[in-house]
Amino acid sequence: MMGQLPPDQNALFYDFCLETHVPADHLLRRIDAFLDLDNLRRHLADFYSLTGRRSFNPELMIRMLLVGYCYGIRSERRLCEEAHLNLAYRWFCRLGLEGSVPDHSTFSNNRHGRFRDSDAFRHLFEGVVERAIAIGLVRGEGFAVDSSLIRADANYERCIPGSEFKTLDRETVSEVVQDYLDTLAIDGQTKLPTKLSLTDPHSRWAANRQGAADFCYATNYLIDTDYGVIVDVEATPANRAEEVASTRVMIERVEARFDITPQRLIGDTAYGTAPMLGWLVEDKAIDPHVPVWDKSRRKDDTFSVSDFRWDAEADAYHCPGGKTLKRNRGKSRTPRNGVTKDDTIIYRASPTDCRACAFKARCCPNTSIRKIARSIYEDARDVARRITQTPEYRQSACERKKVEMLFAHLKRILKLDRLRLRGLSGARDEFLLAATAQNLRRMAKLMAQPPPNRRMPTPA
């Protein structure tokens, strides 16, 4: 006999248990095993009054946000609807069958109010990293760094030339623009970008790898290469110099927070600038597995710097003609340290040597003498050059792909290709939550399918 659906669903009593309804191998159940929000509750206690009306539970807010970021639910309105309807989400948010889900405006007000002031999302992120360290997923031997551009919630139609920005009337502009004007006043910044958005002035006009330009922020990841756990994340405007500078912030923060300093750092050419390599090698004793940013190779068939031999003992270069290039040639009344504003020291050949030299046409055809600008970080650059010749460097080049894969996952699976919050603080909140979700998903996946020949520790 053909089965029939019951005519109505209004039974008076149900025999239903939410706990047994969520499968043992459900992603949220595995994530829940790694989540400990007791610390966060203690951290947030100071932000709540002991009297008055009971507030929206901060743990519920965090759990709902994690659901949203883990499943790529980007709209707060939709997240509230999904948390209401989806039984697994209800279980994860500790709502039971009858718990009420806040409406999206309450949710939004709380998220952008006291949560932002409390730094709760960084606390949450670091709590998850601490857990990953405790169960042996972060060895701290090798870290990799990279950044990726994420489009800001900025309207292209509402942008003006940077030069006009300071002439804006404070009374007529939005809060976010006022905030940016205050930042400029504090930093004493005089040089502004060519284009600035009036909807999100902290973002920067930049082109992504596909060549399309838009107002963007950069999410900067520092990952442990062993299991690909993100150990730190930093939001910056889309600007290469600021992205590279964030590496120092992240390495020092991980050192201060978790007492971990990597033995090697993997990065692409953008991180191979002389000051960065100098800081890594001389200040932090970290091996730079980074290609050296080098513009000294000449393309016109004349001698490049690499054709000259460096003599550290004599503090001089020896040229292909067998002569010496020295610093501080000539007499000076005042003592000179010889360091230029570009952090280089100039080594010069003698005019007498060059004038009589048979190689002059191949060495300095348009000048009377040959000069070489040596970076004050050249020893660190030499260390990086030597590392690029080792088999370990080839291995590091493969491991660098792990950060790129995390960015691909962030955009395709978690759907974070455009921000919903504005300002640098909005970008910071979104990147921290997304990185937390990625770490939790990674830990949950490793628990379910450990890599071959590795036994995964079980969560406590």
Ligand code: SF4
């Ligand atoms: S031109 Fe001067 S620096 Fe160049 S090879 Fe000759 S002597 Fe040396």
